[in-house]
Amino acid sequence: MSTEHHSGESPRSEQPAAQRRPDLSRRSVIRGAVGLAGAGLAASAISGAIATPASAAARTARPTRPARRAPGNAARTGPVIVHIRDVATGEMDVFAGLNHARLTDPGLAARLVRGVG
Amino acid sequence: MSSHREAPEIAKDPVADSTDVYAFVSPDQPSTVTLIANYVPLQEPAGGPNFYEFGGDVRYEINVDNNGDGQPDVTYRFQFQTKLRNTGTFLYNTGPILTLDSPNWNRRQFYTVSKVDAQGNLTQLGTGLACPPCNIGPLSTPSYPALADAAVHQLGGGIKVFAGQRAEGFYVDLGSIFDLANLRPFEQLHNQFGMSVFSGPAPGVNATNRLNVHSIAIQVPITDLVRRGAGGETDPRSVVGVWTTASRQTVRLWDSDNGENVNSGPFRQVSRLGNPLINEVIIALGDKDRWNTLPPAGDKQFVHYYASPELAGLLPVLYPGVFPNLAALVKSGKARADLEAILLTGIPAGIIPGFQNSTGSLQADMLRLNTAITPASHPNILGVVGGDLAGFPNGRRVFDDVVTVELRAIAGVTFPLVDKTFTPDNAASQVTDGLDPSSVSAPYLSHFPYLGVPYDGFDNPS
Numbered sequence: 001m002s003t004e005h006h007s008g009e010s011p012r013s014e015q016p017a018a019q020r021r022p023d024l025s026r027r028s029v030i031r032g033a034v035g036l037a038g039a040g041l042a043a044s045a046i047s048g049a050i051a052t053p054a055s056a057a058a059r060t061a062r063p064t065r066p067a068r069r070a071p072g073n074a075a076r077t078g079p080v081i082v083h084i085r086d087v088a089t090g091e092m093d094v095f096a097g098l099n100h101a102r103l104t105d106p107g108l109a110a111r112l113v114r115g116v117g
Numbered sequence: 118m119s120s121h122r123e124a125p126e127i128a129k130d131p132v133a134d135s136t137d138v139y140a141f142v143s144p145d146q147p148s149t150v151t152l153i154a155n156y157v158p159l160q161e162p163a164g165g166p167n168f169y170e171f172g173g174d175v176r177y178e179i180n181v182d183n184n185g186d187g188q189p190d191v192t193y194r195f196q197f198q199t200k201l202r203n204t205g206t207f208l209y210n211t212g213p214i215l216t217l218d219s220p221n222w223n224r225r226q227f228y229t230v231s232k233v234d235a236q237g238n239l240t241q242l243g244t245g246l247a248c249p250p251c252n253i254g255p256l257s258t259p260s261y262p263a264l265a266d267a268a269v270h271q272l273g274g275g276i277k278v279f280a281g282q283r284a285e286g287f288y289v290d291l292g293s294i295f296d297l298a299n300l301r302p303f304e305q306l307h308n309q310f311g312m313s314v315f316s317g318p319a320p321g322v323n324a325t326n327r328l329n330v331h332s333i334a335i336q337v338p339i340t341d342l343v344r345r346g347a348g349g350e351t352d353p354r355s356v357v358g359v360w361t362t363a364s365r366q367t368v369r370l371w372d373s374d375n376g377e378n379v380n381s382g383p384f385r386q387v388s389r390l391g392n393p394l395i396n397e398v399i400i401a402l403g404d405k406d407r408w409n410t411l412p413p414a415g416d417k418q419f420v421h422y423y424a425s426p427e428l429a430g431l432l433p434v435l436y437p438g439v440f441p442n443l444a445a446l447v448k449s450g451k452a453r454a455d456l457e458a459i460l461l462t463g464i465p466a467g468i469i470p471g472f473q474n475s476t477g478s479l480q481a482d483m484l485r486l487n488t489a490i491t492p493a494s495h496p497n498i499l500g501v502v503g504g505d506l507a508g509f510p511n512g513r514r515v516f517d518d519v520v521t522v523e524l525r526a527i528a529g530v531t532f533p534l535v536d537k538t539f540t541p542d543n544a545a546s547q548v549t550d551g552l553d554p555s556s557v558s559a560p561y562l563s564h565f566p567y568l569g570v571p572y573d574g575f576d577n578p579s
Contacts, residue, residue, distance in 0.1 A: 081368045081381045095368045095382030 084109050120390045121158035121325075123397040124405035127388050131157050132172030133363040135390040136330055137287050138179075140359040140484050140512040143336055144492040145564050149275065150342055152179045152193070153334040153515070153566065154361035154390070160282070160329040163574035168209050168251035169282065169331060170226050171197040175363050176384050177333055178233075182358040183344050187414030187481030191342055192233040193335050195280060197248075200225050210250070210257050217247045217267050225250070228280055230272070230335070243272045248281040252329070254575025262570055269565060275338045277565055283332040284559035284569035286515045287393075290550040291324035294520075298428070298435050302551040303544075306436050321551025326558055327577045333361075334566035339488045350489040351466060356474050358463075358483030359512070360391035360413060386410050391482045392460050392510070393519040399426055413481035416461065420480055423460055424452035429527050432548075442542045443529045455531040459510050464501075468534050472506045486512030498553060502530065515567045521549040 080096040090106030121136045122128040139153040154177065160169045171177070176196060180189035202223045203211070212221035229244040249268040252261045269279045293301045297310070301322065304315040339347075347354035367382030389409050390396070399422045400408050408419060425447075433444035458464055463475035463485040474485040493507040498518040500508025502525060509517040525531075528545035554561065559569030 079370065079372075079379045079381050081370060083368070093382075095366075097381065098366070098383050100367060100382045 082112060084112060087113055120393065120395075120397055124409055125402070126406045127409055130365075130387065132170075133175045133365060133388050134158055135361050135363055135388045137393065138359060138361050138390050138484055138513065139515055139567075140357075140486045141514045142339070142486070142488060142490065142492050142507065142512070143565070146336065147492055148338060149336050150339050150357075150486065150488055151334065151336045151565060151567065152181075152359060153332055153568065154179050155283070155285075155287075155330040155332050155568075156363065157331040159325070160285075160331075162252065162327070162329055162572040162577040165253065165574060166207055166209055168224075168253065168574075169329070170199065170224075170251075171195075171228070171248070171280065171331055172363075173197050173199050173226075174369075174378065174380050175365060178362045178364070179333065179335065180360050180362060181342050182413070182476065182481070182483060183342060183354070183356075185353075185358070185477035185479055185481075187358070187416065187479050187483070188235070188412060189233070190235040193242075193337075194231045194233055194239075195228050195333050196231075197226050197228045197280075200227065210253065213256060214250050214253075214258050214264065215260060217249065217264065222250055226281075230278055242274075242276060243270060243278065246270045246278065246280070251282045252571040252573040254573045256575075258573065261573065265570065274341070276341075277336045279332065279334045279566040281331065282329050282571040283566065284557070284571050285325045285328045285330050286557055286559075286561060286568045287325055288323045288518075288552045288554070288556045289325060289520050290321040290552060292322055293550060298431060300524075300548065300550055302549060303436065303439075306439055308435055308437055319551075321549075321556070323552050323556035326556060327572050329571040330568075332566060332568055334568075336565050343488055348489070350471065350487060351473065352489065353473075353475065353477070355489035356463060356476055356485055356487050358391070358413065358476050358481065358485050360389060360483050362386050363388040386412075389413075391484050393513065394523050395460065395482055398428055399423060401427070413483050414479070416481045419482075420457065420461065423456050424454075425450075426453065426456065426527050429453065429529075432528055436544070439544045440528060440542045442540055443545065446529060446532065446539065451536070453532065454535040456526060458535065459526065459531065464510075464534075469501065469506075472501065472511070474511050484513055485510065502526070515561050516554045518549075518553060520552070524548050524550070 078097055083093040085091045085093060087109050090104050090109040092103050092109055094101045094103060122134065127134045134156060136155040136158045141151055143149045143151045157169050176194060179193045181191040182188060183190045206223060209224055210221050211223060214222045226248040228246050228248065230242045232240045232242055247268055249265045250258060252258050258264060268281055269277055271277050290301060293299050299307050301319040304319060305317050309315060342357050344354040364384040364386045366380035367385050368380065370379050372379045387409060391413060396405055396408050400419060401422065429443060430447050433440040460482060461480035462478060464473060465475040466473035474487040476485060490506050490511060493505045496508060497503035497505035498516055499522055500517050501511055502522050508514055509519050509522055513519060525545055525548055528548050529541040530545040532539045559572060561567060561569055
């Protein structure tokens with residue numbers, strides 16, 4: 001798997017410490033994505049995108065094993081949204097909070113697609 | 118319109134759609150500059166029960182470049198939050214709203230304003246700042262001016278801020294301009310595509326009259342914007358470039374379980390506005406959406422639109438025999454260096470006596486303001502073209518007639534600034550859509566936030 005992490009947003013869009021969301025490290029993004037996939041996530045699918053509002057996921061997912069919660073990510077309450085750009089190459093974007101990571105993992109992409117039938 | 122619904126994608130997203138930007142030395146506080154960015158276009162005042170508001174999921178920013186690189190050196194960022202008092206009623210208000218904390222007001226908005234410097238360091242200037250309600254009518258908002266005045270917040274450091282509904286101050290005859298540029302005062306001269314519909318001139322019609330917008334206005338000391346040491350009118354450091362942007366998080370998803378949108382990912386720009394009417398009538402349809410996503414620093418790729426504006430080629434065709442010199446200029450293929458200077462670099466010293474608002478050689482669409490030029494005691498709505506150096510395109514005041522100024526500039530009236538051999542057509546200095554500030558029913562204010570009291574929904578439309 002290869003990753004390209006885009007932390008936050010533009011270089012000039014800092015938030016004060018009090019408003020800063022928990023940092024989403026590259027490793028935690030990957031673990032989160034793998035965790036979601038491992039959970040056999042039933043997610044909304046919109047024209048190639050697999051999107052997972054946390055509340056919806058909690059109601060619809062039937063995990064075969066517990067999703068692993070990434071270290072430092074315990075307070076995350078917002079959605080984690082995966083957009084598979086190309087199923088064949090496994091290129092996908094993962095969005096969480098104000099962060100974005102681009103992953104390349106054909107196996108994960110295939111599992112996610114199988115997860116939505 | 119200046120920038121209302123100007124591009125296909127942003128036309129679908131009114132709360133993020135910037136409509137006008139104003140930047141001027143405050144006439145009643147000349148040590149300050151007032152910056153105004155308008156959003157949520159063409160509000161029909163009676164549009165309840167869900168009256169207009171800012172987007173809680175939109176990041177609104179007013180950007181200031183003070184070193185000519187087309188990137189923000191000072192940014193004022195506004196983030197809004199909506200609070201609902203009572204989920205058990207369909208009403209926006211359950212009685213008269215007499216104060217900003219009225220228990221009768223059900224759906225309120227508050228905001229945080231922050232300042233971001235060139236390095237991305239953020240300083241919160243104020244939070245929990247109340248917006249006024251929309252102007253609903255004599256029973257719901259009986260003392261609207263007082264409500265709006267209460268929503269002018271004094272922050273530290275000589276800064277004041279307002280965010281909320283205002284009367285649309287931009288006047289334009291949309292109906293004529295977008296009916297194949299059939300300017301009513303000259304409609305008998307239009308080729309009318311052979312249909313002979315019009316035989317004489319007619320007065321202009323202000324299509325935005327009695328409509329409202331949502332304004333974000335901030336007044337700041339000039340010294341907060343310019344580079345240290347900025348001096349007089351001839352000092353390049355006195356000039357700043359201004360534009361507004363709206364950004365959304367990258368992903369927006371309809372969460373049908375909860376009946377709401379959820380957002381995720383970094384903020385990305387979806388709307389931009391510097392000089393009026395540019396993305397409206399200069400940039401072509403194929404580039405409008407992309408233009409909205411970019412900073413001014415990247416505008417070199419769009420220079421051909423400014424150098425050869427489509428409208429300059431259309432005027433001689435639509436008005437046969439009226440613009441022969443413009444037709445020859447267009448045919449010559451000469452680049453419109455006058456428009457490039459006015460809109461993309463600013464006007465350098467030595468072109469107009471006593472005036473410059475250049476930010477250097479980088480071509481970037483920004484509203485350029487020479488902050489050292491004092492407000493005019495007797496303003497001319499045609500600004501610099503009318504001999505008033507404190508008006509557009511030296512910044513832009515709320516009452517400036519930017520439609521006429523840009524029509525005349527495109528028609529060739531400013532080309533002699535860069536080519537003394539060119540003689541503009543007589544019509545070039547007369548062309549107009551036939552409107553002026555008297556076309557706006559709600560009077561402008563002489564004080565912050567300068568745009569008039571919004572029209573109420575009970576009386577408008579009447």
